Amino acid sequence: MLSPVKNLKIYELVMEQIKDIVKKGELKTGDKLPSERDLCERLEVSRSSVREALKALQMLGLIESKHGEGNFIKENFEDSLLEPLSIVFLLLGSKDEEVLELRRVIEPEIAALAAKNITGEQLIELKEIMNELNETIDAEISVSLDKKFHYKIAKASGNNLISTIMFSISSLIEKYIEKSKVHTLNKELVKTQHEEIWKALEAKDFEAAATAVRKHLELNTDL
Amino acid sequence: MLSPVKNLKIYELVMEQIKDIVKKGELKTGDKLPSERDLCERLEVSRSSVREALKALQMLGLIESKHGEGNFIKENFEDSLLEPLSIVFLLLGSKDEEVLELRRVIEPEIAALAAKNITGEQLIELKEIMNELNETIDAEISVSLDKKFHYKIAKASGNNLISTIMFSISSLIEKYIEKSKVHTLNKELVKTQHEEIWKALEAKDFEAAATAVRKHLELNTDL
Missing domain, CATH: 1.10.10.10 (Winged helix-like DNA-binding domain superfamily/Winged helix DNA-binding domain)
Structure with missing residues (x-):
């Protein structure tokens, strides 16, 4: 055999x-x-x-x-398995431009899906993350909340596979956000852009959601 | 600590x-x-x-x-690590529509990147896979070659992170192609569409490449 x-x-x-x-x-x-x-x-x-x-x-x-x-x-892999995986991605994905390119490939389309499938509850949760993000001045907490914001959108896509992939690369995204120093340099702009994404999701406007995420990811071009 | x-x-x-x-x-x-x-x-x-x-x-x-x-x-994770991961994705991704949705989210954009970065050598390798695919009548071999075709495009994106993700879900894609029975039902159409993708890559036309992949993934809508 x-x-x-x-x-x-x-x-x-x-x-x-x-x-x-x-x-x-x-x-x-x-x-x-x-x-x-x-x-x-x-x-x-x-x-x-x-x-x-x-x-x-x-x-x-x-x-x-x-x-x-x-x-x-196991019924649920979220807690355990994908953590070791994120080590691999951290090791592999040391190039910032690769992370940004990956985000540009997947996140606008994920936002478009989320605009179709997001629930009222998920919209509230996203809003809460945004509020917490606006209130904190701690750089580390900001990075973690920003990662959470983008992962929540992936969850809202309603596609388990997509959110698992986003989860498995979330350590990478976190590291990327951290290095971009966007929360120190452009905190107000991040706030405005997250609101724009949220509004498109709330309006269930999938094109606007994709466009808003695409614009948001332009922010770090000069990294 | x-x-x-x-x-x-x-x-x-x-x-x-x-x-x-x-x-x-x-x-x-x-x-x-x-x-x-x-x-x-x-x-x-x-x-x-x-x-x-x-x-x-x-x-x-x-x-x-x-x-x-x-x-x-390790210098290279391809041989080892991602195989256990593909078990997870197999377990999680039992829903065919989720796999198709994921492919629609990532593969057109990946093809667009590949159109920009593909090398002459990679174009030849892709062509060889297409030739093998055209020559075989074995369903199992066809599925495996089809998976290889799409993975090669991800490699040609030049983004290591993206090709790693595609590699880690390739077992899922294989299973999906197998279930779609596309090589038994629509072999000629698959051939034409793969050629269309290849021509767009050769022409370095990123928009045509994305469009061709999008069209190719429409093929299985009725799964």
Whole structure:
């Protein structure tokens, strides 16, 4: 069942196989994994390799072990898995212009989706973030709130996949905002532009939302 | 130095701290990590917690251990790390419409970037993928080549961050293409549309490239 793959450790092969099971749709979030013994038989590997793979999946935050019940695929990955991922993006994305380019590729379109799908509650939450941002003079808090503002818009897109991707790069975005020093240099302009984005979202005007985000991301061209 | 965080295991806290070091720009790809002893002292945790964190980072494919030399941050993550990530996206992204929506958000803009930055060599490679795709009648191979075609375009964007994200969702895209049965139902149309995309890239016409990709992604609306 296992075909030889170069440079892969056994537990990585086991993870590959588990991935294939997921891909076939046999396993989804919340489901119980086959027992260690079943996995050994099905994947034709030793018990210790299966244990190592399960440990790796646990470390990745993909599965959780419930005492006496076995291993389950997590219902919610937000807390755990994407954090290590953000380390990768931090390592890879050291170039500021790449981060800005990525933001320009995805965020205007995400805002357009959000304009279609945002709920009243989400509009209020966004407004609260904006108010907090206006009230603080702390640079670090400002950066964190600004990141939160943009992530909230991704959540409001209603597309789980999109918000997961935005979540996984949010450390990068945070670092980018921090380096741009926009909250020290252009605090008033950020305020006006965030309001403009908010108004377009409230009006459910998807073109205006995309345009407002695009304009907002122009702010840092000279970084 | 460590502030208490709910529900986090010690090794996760250590990973958090290592992430902070990366965030501050003290560590980048290829760099050597501080020794286990240094990490213990700096992070004020036990040797075994540091070892567990390093093991987790190794499993994630973020670091590699060189015998007698210590631990290094990997130069290239493509082979290892993003594979487990694609499991998450497979699990999360079970909704076909979410995958299509994501593709519509990012791929036209990525193609526009690629039109600006694609090299002659990459154009030839893309052409080769198209030729292989035209020659095969195997459904599975077609799906894999189609995925490769779109990933190559992301690589040609010249933005490492963007191609990493595309790589991390490529299993999802593959599954999506497979389910759309587009290679069984519309093989000729796929061929024509891929050619259209290729011509726009060759002409370095970024608007035409985005439009061609947008049109291509309309193909599966009835999925």
